Amino acid sequence: MATYEELKVKLDALNKEAEAARQREISTVLSDIREAVLRYEIRPEQIFPTWTRLRSPERRRGPLPPKYRNPMTGQTWSGRGRVPKWLAGPSRDDFLVDRPTP
Template identity: 45%
Template sequence: MATYKQLTAQLEKLHKEVAVAREKEIAQAIVDIKQQIADYDLTAEELGFTSKRVPGRKAASVAKYRNPKTGETWSGRGRSPGWLTGKNRERFLIES
């Protein structure tokens, strides 16, 4: 029969293995999710990620452009994102 110290050492080793496995699986899940978001051209709203309005703050700008590879959006306000620089913006317009 294993001693308390041996079992504690095994438990600590398993906790580390669990953490490493979890990190790897999370990384792969994020890659898979991003790919599906891009494949299906999903929005945050369609996924149920809507922001709640905070009193005194302006409402978030509506996205006008979308990067089909990453799903990243831009409202057309402020500095143009790198993925849109030097490209025909009409190709990235989100149809209403």
């Protein structure tokens, strides 16, 4: 029975051999794919339905309007990101920009 180290060496050799075979076959496979795509006039969206999302990154959203305001300093916070120190602790409803009057 082979030892762990011997099996590990064999596994490494097989992995290297498999990668070499993969590299040899890639060019043939890619040329076959290109030929079929041209022959059948296949569009990338047909192969990858989410192609448009892959090609164009999502647009970054602009800044949000302030949701909370510090009455003492006028500082504002949109509700995203770290909670400001002046808002940590008390009820956030007390600092709402458009809070309903009771």
